[in-house]
Amino acid sequence: MPRALRNMKTDDANYLSKEKFDELTTELEHLKTVRRREIAEQLEYARSLGDLSENAEYEEARNLQAATEDRIRQVEEQLSHARIIEHTKGNTVSLGNFVTIQKQGEKDEHTYEVVGSAEANMQEHKISHLSPLGSALMDKKKGELFSFETPKGVQKYKIVNIK
Numbered sequence: 001m002p003r004a005l006r007n008m009k010t011d012d013a014n015y016l017s018k019e020k021f022d023e024l025t026t027e028l029e030h031l032k033t034v035r036r037r038e039i040a041e042q043l044e045y046a047r048s049l050g051d052l053s054e055n056a057e058y059e060e061a062r063n064l065q066a067a068t069e070d071r072i073r074q075v076e077e078q079l080s081h082a083r084i085i086e087h088t089k090g091n092t093v094s095l096g097n098f099v100t101i102q103k104q105g106e107k108d109e110h111t112y113e114v115v116g117s118a119e120a121n122m123q124e125h126k127i128s129h130l131s132p133l134g135s136a137l138m139d140k141k142k143g144e145l146f147s148f149e150t151p152k153g154v155q156k157y158k159i160v161n162i163k
Helices: 018-046 054-081 130-137
Strands: 012-014 082-084 100-101 109-116 126-128 143-152 152-163
Touching: 012 018, 018 054, 018 082, 054 082, 109 130, 126 130, 130 143
Parallel strands: 012 082, 109 126
Antiparallel strands: 100 109, 100 152, 143 152
């Protein structure tokens, strides 16, 4: 296990940036207050239309209510296991770092942010510390060569920079 994670409980921890934690907290507050109230109003209106057995508005509002409650439970679960990633400046790659890498034999460089699995998003160049590339990067130093297994075979890279 990489040194950066050795002292962390990894079985149920949900590593999040402070920004993502705040975003989820805001979303949860919105869902519990504004969204629940909107759905309650929709349900009340739908009930006023009469026969609930053939009432599409009522059925739609109930489905929306169920989806909202599921999302509330999901966000609460994420937040209950959240561990905030501290952005550290150091010589080795850890959660929260931006890492610039270069594939062996190529000139192009790619920069990724190493994040918890809940925030991973390749379009935003955010890779999970548990992904093949992310786990191969952990605890490596600037200038170090590393490799990792992909469906296309072993890929070899060099760490150009760590921020």
